[in-house]
Ligand SMILES: Nc1nc2c(ncn2[C@@H]2O[C@H](COP(=O)(O)OP(=O)(O)O)[C@@H](O)[C@H]2O)c(=O)[nH]1
């Protein structure tokens with residue numbers, strides 16, 4: 001590594017099965033769809049290093065199962081040291097667990113307030129697949145608006161953040177939602 005290269009630490013959080021590891025594989029350019037189907041839940045956390053142009057990315061993929069979630073919340077200050085960006089992933093198709101995802105987001109947000117000046121915060125409404133409306137007609141625009149409203153209530157006035165619709169189908173897509 002030369003002195004010209006910079007480093008960025010990115011942390012991915014969210015419930016188990018939200019799609020965090022798939023997003024990392026996607027960013028890494030993994031095109032083998034089978035590898036996405038055979039993912040087993042991430043244990044504790046994994047650090048993935050990726051080089052992009054002059055920047056070295058250290059992506060911390062945090063396992064989302066209950067035991068790990070508690071551990072990560074307890075050790076927050078340690079994990080967040082030097083973090084440039086937090087990405088919180090919500091599975092838009094897992095409507096039954098939206099409330100749980102929101103609750104965990106709130107717990108995470110309460111702890112990152114100390115770090116808010118040094119890092120950016122993105123929320124991915126993930127699995128927003130191109131044919132979502134067709135395959136999941138039960139997920140109405142109103143429901144999604146309500147979900148975004150809940151995110152707003154938690155985050156507004158606490159820190160800057162952005163919300164994106166993302167999917168690993170087609171190329172990894174990230175569409176900002178403006179409100
Ligand atoms: N429909 C759909 N499924 C996805 C997408 N991203 C990931 N998945 C699936 O969601 C499941 C959980 O993904 P994984 O990356 O292991 O989630 P993690 O526990 O948050 O790391 C896997 O079966 C993936 O194939 C997406 O954009 N759309």
Ligand SMILES: [Mg+2]
Nearest residue numbers: 020021041042
């Ligand atoms: Mg994982």
